[in-house]
Amino acid sequence: MNPDLMQAITSGLLLGFIYSLVAVGLTLIWGVMDIVNFAHGDFLMLGMYTSYVLYTFFGIDPLFSIPVAGALLFVVGVVTYRTIIRRILDGPMLIQIFSTFGLMIFLRYVIFAVFKPDYRSIQKTLLSGTFRIFGVYVGIPELVAAAGALVTTGIIFWIMNYTKTGAAITATAENREAAQLMGIDPDRIFSLSWGIGGAAAGIAGALLANFFYIFPEVGGVFGLTAFVVVCLGGFGSIHGAFVAGILVGLVESLGGYVAPPEYKHIFVYSIFIFVLLVRPRGLFGVT
């Protein structure tokens, strides 16, 4: 096979695992409470800056910042729920959209004001270098990030499917009133979903920080891509988001291979538009 094509497929796959993780966090919140978190990409951005700050000021390698970012963004998620989301849960749709939009702008430009718009990156990390296999170059940080994303997605999947907490979340998502009758406190579940959703984005950000440029608006691209993934995978479906994340990673990478790279996002958005119009329940959803 054409080595460039192989290369594109490999990069797409590696990126795809990260997209899956980001989207799993988004789709979880969405499925549980029908709220779209427009600030999700900026949670990821906060995860990246967590690594950046720990590295620059404390010399901590980004590899070890991953759990810190996860924990921090868990807290950010919970606080977001408790201060904002809880109050607009039953509000008009426009208000629901705009409250998280407001949060997105706020987070993005606080970071902008503090760290300036500069592109930053973390140099000289434990993970660096590339190796070559079957004629394809694989970056070690990319590979580790993809593996980390896969593991984290797996953990979330396990929580959702094999723990009592996961069962409670699923029950609340399916029918809030019924769950309440079963003694589940929806408020706690919502809070927890925001925590897990935030942590997923934070961990993804910390994984990305090993090799990706860090700048205040980085969440925009990842946030929008996460919407595409969620929509493709079916709103609220975790395994759908997982598969769709990999697909979108591949589409983006192959799009950049067949057309000038500047257009690669057009492919992604086109899929998004197409799926919304033709299969609004996602590729794997039942219609």
Add this chain to the structure above:
Amino acid sequence: MNLTGLFLIRKEELNLRSLLFTLGGVFLALAYPFVFRKPFPQDLLIKVLLFAFLGNAWNILGGLAGQVSLGHAMFFGLGAYTSTLLFLNFGVSPWVGLVAGAFLAGVVSIILGYPSFKLKGHYFAMITIAFGEVFHILFRNVDAVGGASGLFLPILDESFGNFYFGVNKIPYLYIILSFYLLSTLTIFLLDRSKVGFYLRAINSEEDAARSLGVNSALYKSVAMFFSALFTAMGGTFYAQYVTFIDPPSVYHLMLSIQIVLIVILGGVGTLFGPLVGAAVLIPLSEFTRIYLGGTGRGYDLIIYGLLIIVFAVYQPTGLMGLIRRRK
């Protein structure tokens, strides 16, 4: 959703007093540049009126028909680029370009809107983001339309026919004032016509509206058409006023958001909400930019973000809601 149908002037309020009030406002706006002769305050009022105008345009679709678009920058950009490209390539008068851009945006809005209208709520909002981003990327990358470096309008003779007045801001002010008044009058008339009733009914209970014979897809398209048309006019005005356009300034998602924000702040579905919202938000962002350390630091946007959150959580009916509650 119950934010709408709040149009400030109901029949009983359409009396001599509110008419005088409106005329007084217009007179003040006309006299303003003779009191404030410096460029900065004049520029400020022009921007306020431009965004009030864009807010009005958005309100036709978002406030009346209840369809939340987060992609209105695409119509703004289409207006700006159509008139500018027509002028640069064929020497077409910007006034003709204005009409062409508005018409083009209207047609595009129907082509994109008609299939999208079956999507509800969040999903409609998201597809408009996607459309907006596609336009943004295309214009950033196609060199025939200037690509990432954008387009400059050359210096022309200062005349109404050229839609160009150099450093003299007064004509720009009067032009955008008339655009604003035109849009306000349109909404006012639309709101009390059959179309307005139908749009409010669709907004409130689409199924019930259809059971009463309302062709909802058609009327939503009508709303979207007018909304896009006015937004594109704003784009041409912007291009002529600033004489430079590039994708980040006219196609950016933040522009779409800013338009909606102004409406939310002022009051969704109210006649004067966009003006009130713009009159608060635009000076606020200009002044924070000046006093909190220059452009490009994003302080104004931090305040934007906070304001949105606070209003969403505590004052969802906007400033007009506050004003009315006190009565």
Add this chain to the structure above:
Amino acid sequence: MSALLSLRGVTKRFGGLVANRDVTFDVHEGEIVGLIGPNGAGKSTLFNCIAGYFSPDGGKVFFQGRDITGYSPEKVTHLGIARTFQIVKIFGNMTVRENIMVGAFCRTWSVSRASEEAEAWGTFVGLGGKLDYMAGELTLAEQKWLQLGRALATRPRLLLMDEVFAGLTQAEIKSAVNLIKRIKEEKGITVLIVEHVMDVVMPLSDRVIVLDNGEKIAEGKPEEVSRDERVIRAYLGEE
């Protein structure tokens, strides 16, 4: 006498569930017809197939001899079929008058004309004193009258009503029955009432059609139908 509304073998499925199976009946001009059956019998589904909200999977719907199968709700309304909703759907942030005006606009572009009609129909359904109230402030019964007035303002030949009596007090049911009689007698509008409770519909209807498990199991004069074995069994099975 040719039928105003005819259903011929109408079938509607939701996945594996057959909500309506091969339903055939006629409604004639000037009748009040009751469509009854236990909960889940498929009445609302059939209703929605007539009113254009569902497209039947099989069979045809004719109105005044015209095949209207699969027509959109708004088109059906323009042809002269109006409906009310089981779960009331009023425009809560518009006044009573404005609600009815939306209906009246079906036949006119004139705002003043629509407003006059709204007054007339508002008064007809007993909301004459509340024309400028916000619809959201009305009681459930009043909201049901409003739905009726709004539907009537579209000037239908046929009025479809889904569970108008549900949730009403005895006194309110009485005035609803009166109103329906007046709709037929004074306005000459044919009425198809969907109802789950038999007692009210029976005396009101000229003819009843009984659905059970998606199928028509009986049709005829109320007194005949209420003696029908299968009907009694269907209703007993429900208890």
